[in-house]
Amino acid sequence: HRRDNSTPPPDGVEYATLDRLFADSDVVSLHCPLSASTAGLVHAERLAQMKPTAFLINTARGPLVVEPDLAAALRAGRLAGAAVDALSTEPPAADNPLLSAPRCLVTPHIAWATAAARQRLIDIAAENLRAFLAGKPVHQVPLG
Template identity: 55%
Template sequence: MARRPQRGSHAISQRAIGADVVLMRDAVTPERLTHEMATAPTQAILMRGNPVFSSTVIASNPHLRVIAKHGAGVDSVDIDAATKQRVLVMVAGDANAPAVAEHTIALILALGRDVVSLNERTHSGAWDRATYRGREIRGRTLGLVGFGRIARHVARTAAALGMTVVALGRSKGRVDPALAREAADLTELLAVSDIVSLHAPLTDATRGMIDAARLNAMKSGAILINTARGALVDEDALCAALSSGHLAGAGLDTLAQEPPAKDRPILQAPNLIVTPHIAAQTGASITRTGVEAARNIAAVLTRGDIDRANVVNPAALDPP
């Protein structure tokens, strides 16, 4: 993309694809995106985090050809508007899936063996060896809500640890029977799972999907894991389910509000582990993801071979 550097940005010449890259180091608001793209024709955006690409922002630059996500979640992009303008929205494939899957398993293990609470008690002088009884994950049932790249990695690891895996994809037949048994519906998955792990995208249909009724439908003593999007879960209802003891614990790498206010009730819930949306933040994962996102952009700008598996809106590839 041909650009000139703006204040707070740093331009690098990319001769290989005939483009100048502008790094937007400051807060990326819709207004700033619109301003930057109006300054010079912008053909590609590499998006880290979740800046809002509304229909207005997308329409503000008729030169835009691709929005490449440094990761997998694209809920902040108006996909319909991008498709209408024939802008490809692309994700970084499997690049960060192993890291997120590892973090998911780490949360399951930490909650199952009470790692955080035992560490705190031991540091405070307690020694619970005579009375503590942990819970093995071997032989337990893990329910995966969503069966994309990350969930598949989780399923493989869980099976290796001796767990039974059931899963629910976006549509029937999307669950690989070699990795998991396909649940009939979410009601069945919640009823049979000792641990429920969320791997669904955030859409109008999935927002708040794990509400009070669905939390109550989970097994007594079950564990909830969310390394996907915070808004999939009704946090007040989760707080109540943890406080009542209906759920044995929850592990969240993402919250509806990030960063959360210090007085947010969910942070006071018992048996809760919260990490600051860092499941994908390993050195190797960041490198893989950045390279894959850059490859997506290079393929579009040079009219190379586009990996269709990375395209969120394949209709934008169809002839006009």
């Protein structure tokens, strides 16, 4: 799915509406920012369009998904499963419906935390420190 379909898709790629994407996909994986237009993007009506054999994955932002709707879909067997690495409130409240939903894997927002990602974080921090000590800061944050 793309907001702007004015550019032709690459060979072998087909643009689809969100409704068609949810209806046809075996796996829907969310990778979009949280904004006014994406908050609640995955709700009961969209979940009802998904195949009962489909999986939903959210490693983006928690509020993209209406959590009670996803939990209800899982409890009703309308989805094969879900994996979420981001919740609407972190840390989650004890009564978050996804924590007790069947076939729902919840991780503590650490999908980025591979060894390679942590090493890249360390390398960037070290490079930023070296640049700062050399009087050439890379990222300056205005104060005040």
